[in-house]
Amino acid sequence: MSALIEDVRFSLRLLLKNRGFTLVCLLTLALAIGANTAIFSVVNGVLLRPLPYPEPDRLMQVVRATKDHGRSATHSIAAYVWMSAEGSPFSGVTAYEVLPSGFSVVGDGMPERLPGMRVAGGFFETFGVRPALGRGFLPEEDVVGGPRVVVLSESLWQRRFGGAPDVVGRSIVLNDEPYTVVGVAPASFAYPRGVNLWTPLQLDLTNRTNANFLYVTGRLRPGITTSGAVTALETLSGRVRADNPGLLDVGQEYVPVELRTFLAGSMRLALWVLLGAVGLVLLIACVNLANLQLARAAARNRELVVRAALGAAPGRLVRQMLTESLLLSVAGGGLGVLLAEAVLPALLALAPDSAVLLSGDGGGAQVGIDGTVLGFTLAASLLTGLLFGLLPAWQASRTDLQMALREGAQRTTTGPGGGRTRTFLVVGQVALAVMLLVGAALLIRGFSALQSVQPGFDPQGVHVLRLSLPEGRYGTLQALERFETQVEERVRALPGVEVAGFTTSLPMDSGPSMSFSIEGKYTGDDNGPGSGWGQYRPVTPGYFGAMRIGLVRGRLLAETDVAGSEPVVVINETAARRFWQGEDPLGQRIRVAHTVPSLRDEVPRVVVGVVRDVREDGLNDESPPVMYLAPGQMSQGIASMIVRMIPQNLLVRARGGHADVVAAVQREVWAVDAQQPVMETLKLEDHVARSLGSERFNMVLLGMMAALALVLAAVGIYGVLSYLVSQRTREMGVRLALxxxxxxxxxxxxxxxxxxxxxxxxxxCAGALALTRVVSGFVHGVSALDPLSFIAAPLVLLGVGLVAIWVPALRASRVDPIIALKYD
Incomplete structure (x- = not known):
């Protein structure tokens, strides 16, 4: 122990004496380890940290999967019943709607619209959560026509009810109906993310229609593993196909997915790739520091030789060198933690709004510096210290004592082997930097290509107000149609407003899809001719003008397309090509939701127009088939479901600033319904930009890693060449003298x-080619083998390398031969 303490003291004296070397090392380590700490904290929060529920690894999300890896997480009521039946691998199963419902609450403060979730009765039991106050839902409350009861989130209880302990048993008004508060959830629980309250779903469990609008989560029975659950669900899938053939499509199986994995979604692979990229940066930093240590060891060679001559064993010299490296790496790791803490808010601000890592509640990730992250940083720091310290220490221990003493102090070096080692390290450093640069170039090219994609509408100058309408007031077709017509009339009369219209879903946002059958072609086979599906878009006539969606042929929806008139539908070009190939779709009749009695059209609707395609699923996906129809001509079943689950979007194309337009429109909405709050306002162009959030997040972070790698590579090249030139000063002088x-x-x-x-x-470049499969899932609009990226990235590094080499080369050419010959 005393020897170790002596090594630490000696190392500290040397590091303080060589402040320039120490500062460069600490800065390099702080940047590299700080970047790794920041990215790992996100990976830990999203992918590694257990969810805040008892035995979270036993919570499974059930999905419908096909052999080609296509997946759908939505299920019908009948599928949920099957999951709860005998033979299910779950001890508890719950169902809840795909999208949170909107609840207008009045009393105990200002009226407001709250996101809530309708859930099956065993919801809290499945998650293993006990309410902080009161209780969860009773079986008799989760039946059709059961009592109206509600469980509040802890945040809503504190904010709206002041944390009153007597809130349980109170009656509150939600959507114009009285609900009894039966419980308050604990502060750690807020699932699904962002909801403020829960009410019973009250499903009709005898419903056997294939209307998929539910998520299903189950808790595995004791003793059943994930592989056992897969087998059990395969057996269950066979039973479902035999008894209810319509519930599972051909080739589909029920598959369990760990809830944490399901919540991470598409972020999972992206985060692992980013962690790998930042790991490469750390490796580049290690190579850089190893080169610096090699140069410093060569400069200290006489000191090491004298210590060896006085009896120091090679192991003692190795331990001394490693002690210095580990001191540097631990200090650099500490600075890296401080740097990560500082940059983490900016990193999260870059994240897409839909990413689970933005959630700080119990329904998502909790990203931050915790014990696990600190443990990772300490391990990374120690490993880094060993990596960049081991080679210099090993070379220092191999010094030929007799040769070194014979050559003398001024000529003492680590020999030609040391120069070759440093050159090999530069080769590795450059190779790693090129791999990161090529990856960043591919993402930049892909992002640029996506930005140039035309969305099929004009978002400039369009202001959006989101309204979650209470089902009690607007659940009927006539009430919904009357509200939207009155609001549109008042808004269109405002100065500067060109056009206004309503839609249930914005492009690049979640929205319902429906199947349909074509009259005269449908044979009864939902996978055969005459059957199709498309995105279901109830819109008012002003929607097309507000979005500037072009008409191809036929007509658009008109003010006369109202409840009671002949049902009509406008389709997009993709639907026309896919389902009426070589035919004119105008005049054809379709029946929407033809397989679901509670939702289907009672009267077939006529195709009256075809409009231009819109990138409904995002700029990186082709346009799906879309059906546009008048809100008053929906079936009553669909209307009730949409009003309950999906906010209405009022689109206003108008001149003027966003705040002024929104304020004026809000006044007109309140003139129609003084109790109707506006949930959210946004500019449509911002919504389009936000749809590229994942691509922007990946591009910016990988670009930052590549830039850091480029800087480290340039510093490494310059440092090695500068050292080699200084070691060859006498040789250069001789050459110039001759x-x-x-x-x-x-x-x-x-x-x-x-x-x-x-x-x-x-x-x-060879390494980048090998990794194209990894990044291909993140590159859109260009090939993962994009020639420009594979040419530009190496050229950039060659250019930076040339600049880094040029300075030492000029210094070598300016050596004075007389001084150089006196160098020895």
Whole structure:
């Protein structure tokens, strides 16, 4: 122990004495380890940290999966019943709607619209959550026509009811109906993310229609593993197909997915790739520091030789060198934690709004610096210290004592092997940097290509107000139609307003899809001719003008397309091509939701127009088939479901600032219904930009990693070449004294440096080619083998390398031969 303490003291004295070297090392380590800490904290919060429920690894989300890895997480009521039946692998199963419902609450404060979730009765028991106050739902409350009861979130209880302990048993008004508060959830629970209250779903369990609008979560029975659950659900899938053939499509199976994995969604692979990229940056930093340590060991060679001559064993010298490296890495790791803490808010601000990592509640990730992250940082710091310290320490222990003492102090170096080692390290450093640069270039090219994609509408100058309408007032077709017509008339009369219209869903947002049958072609086979599906868009006539969606042929929806008139539908070009190939769809009749009695059209609707395609699913996906129909001509079943689950979007194309337009429109909405709050306002162009949030997040972070790698590589190249030039000062002087020109000396240094850089570029391109499969899922609009990216990235690094080499080369050419010959 005393020897270790002595090594630490000696190392501290040396590091404080060589402040420049120490500062460069600490800065490099802080950047590399800080970046790793920041990214790992996100990975830990999203992918690794257990959900805040008892035995969270036993919570499974049931999905319908096909052999080609296509998945759908939505289920029908009948499927939920099957999951609860005998033979199910779950001890508890719950169902809840795909989207939160809107609840207008009045009393105990200002009227407001709250997101809530209708859930099956065993919801809290399945998650293993006990309410902080009161209780959950009783079986008799989760039946059709059962009592209206509600469980509040802890945040809503504190904010609206002041944390009153007597809130249980109170009656509150939600959607114009009285509900009794039966419980308050604990502060750690807020699932699904962002909801403020829960009410019983009250499903009709005898319903056997294939209307998929539920998520199903189950808790595995004791003793059943995930693989056992897969087998059990395969057996259950066979029973379902035999008894209810319509519930599962051909080739589909019920599959359990761990809830944490399900919540992470598409972020999962992206975060692992980013963690791998930042790991490469740390490796580049290790190579950089190893080169610095090698140069420093060469400069200290006489000191090490003297210590060896006085009896220090090679192991003692190795331990001393490693102690210095570990001190640097631990100090750099500490600075890295501080840096990560500072940049983490900015990192989360870059994240897409839909990412689970933005959630700080019990329904999503909790990203931050905790014990796990600190443990990772300490391990990374120690490993880094060993990586960049081991090679210099090993080389220092191999010094030939007799040769070193014979050569003397001024000529003592680590020999030609040390120079080759540093060159090989530069090759590896450049190769890693090229791999990161190619990946970043691919993402930048893909993001640029996506931004140039035309969405099929004009978002400029369109203001959006989201209204969650209470089902009690607007659940009927006539009430919904009357409200939207009155609001549109008043808004259109405002100064500066060009056009206004309503839609249930914005492009690039979640929205319902429905199946349909074509009259005269449907044979009864839902997978055969005459059957199709499309995005279901109830819109008012002003929607097309507000979005500037072009008409191809026929007509648009008109003010006369109201409840009671002949049902009509407008389709997009994709639907026309896919379902009426070579035919004119105008005049054809379709029946929407034809397989679901509670939702289907009683009277077939006529196709009256075809409009341009809109990128409904995002700029990186082709347009799906879309059906546009008048809100007053929906079936009553669909209307009730949409009003309950999906906010209405009022689109206003108007001149003027966003705040002024929104304020004026809000006044007109309140003139129609003084109790109707506006949930959210936004500019449509911001909504389009936000749809690229995942791509922007990946591009910016990988670009930052590549930029950091480029800087580290440039510093490494410059440092090695500068050291080699200083070691060859006498040689350069001799060459100049014997008649070599300064240009020839520059070429000599350039050839040596560019050879290492070129070798690294070749290796890096080969590595990037091998990793194209990993990044191909993040690149849209260009090929993962995009030639421009594979040319531009190496050229950038060659250019940076040339600049880094040029400075030492010029210094070598300016050596004074007389001074150089006196160097020894």
């Amino acid at each position: 008649g070599a020109t300064r240009g020839e000396v520059v070429k000599l240094v350039l050839r040596q440096g560019l050879g290492a850089v070129a070798g690294g570029v070749v290796l890096g």
